[in-house]
């Protein structure tokens with residue numbers, strides 16, 4: 133058990149404990165990890181639009197503006213920071229709603245290391261802390277025309293409160309009935325390539341001559357809504373996902389024959405003859421990879437649609453009675469104000485502050501249990517347990533209940 137120092141907004145007024153002689157504006161924290169100090173400006177003046185990170189490398193005496201990945205927190209009037217280990221810093225925003233209070237800056241996680249290697253620059257990555265967890269996403273893959281979209285639509289129609297679709301980005305033109313933001317985010321190649329470079333995509337692939345990709349946000353918004361995410365992606369995308377940090381169930385849908393696949397693509401009538409030919413040529417290699425690459429946890433044959441749908445539900449555990457209620461977590465307690473202090477006991481963080489009510493001068497506490505954290509940058513960090521700690525009077529002593 134030990135207590136780590138938190139850098140409080142008001143403690144920083146005299147300057148940073150970083151040896152660089154920088155003066156704080158009162159909205160910054162400085163957190164030392166190894167031989168680096170991470171100075172984070174939460175932006176309490178109106179001039180900045182989001183948190184800003186600077187890194188001071190004590191070994192070289194240099195100041196670095198790192199490449200910042202993930203979702204960057206919006207500014208707030210005050211925040212605190214505490215190093216959790218050698219790769220994460222926890223940030224607590226004062227006077228913010230619970231869903232926006234807790235943020236993680238990754239400075240040396242495998243994701244950050246990989247991005248540092250590939251970019252050759254200092255990289256840090258933000259992720260928002262979220263209460264509760266969600267079930268593993270479901271990746272559905274298979275050749276064009278096999279029936280992935282049809283099966284996914286059936287699942288979403290029967291279980292609208294359980295599943296949400298990951299809306300991909302694509303550079304292909306919309307089909308007649310397709311709506312931007314619903315079926316795909318239809319986008320320009322340049323814009324998509326820029327976003328890919330900035331680390332906004334979990335995977336992307338060139339499929340049948342167009343660029344397709346799953347953004348981090350596409351998967352996270354589904355999970356934020358408390359739903360299980362379903363992805364419809366090609367085999368290359370599934371391979372990238374398998375190698376990524378996304379812990380998912382991988383399902384490959386196989387056609388009964390190439391002749392049937394061709395018939396379905398013609399019957400759908402959404403592609404030209406030339407495009408159908410290209411899709412059929414690609415299908416051969418995809419089927420070989422789908423059946424033999426070891427990427428997929430399950431292979432389903434879509435001969436009879438109803439039978440295939442039944443098998444899909446069975447493997448997802450949906451063939452019996454289903455509890456379709458989603459669990460909501462109430463925001464039933466006060467959040468920390470701008471001035472608060474933070475300490476740590478093992479995997480628990482204790483946030484202490486004074487009650488804002490003038491009549492009530494008592495000390496308040498919030499506990500944060502980090503034991504079950506999952507995910508992280510470039511998506512969300514899920515599994516935060518946040519709870520009020522009740523102070524109970526025991527004669528002249530106050531006892532704090534930690535659970």
Ligand SMILES: Nc1ncnc2c1ncn2[C@@H]1O[C@H](COP(=O)(O)OP(=O)(O)OP(=O)(O)O)[C@@H](O)[C@H]1O
Pocket residue numbers: 274275276277278279280281282283396397399400434435436437438
């Ligand atoms: N088991 C089946 N038997 C006959 N037709 C089917 C079956 N499953 C799907 N279809 C039909 O095949 C066509 C292609 O299906 P769908 O659009 O779902 O394929 P897809 O795998 O999503 O294709 P793409 O990857 O190109 O988006 C549709 O017209 C659909 O109604």
Ligand SMILES: Nc1nc2c(ncn2[C@@H]2O[C@H](COP(=O)(O)O)[C@@H](O)[C@H]2O)c(=O)[nH]1
Pocket residue numbers: 273274275276280300301304335336337339340344345346364365366367368369370
């Ligand atoms: N790697 C990815 N593949 C994707 C994604 N979204 C869709 N797809 C695949 O593209 C083909 C063609 O789709 P269509 O809508 O043009 O018929 C199909 O196999 C989809 O599975 C994605 O985000 N990443």
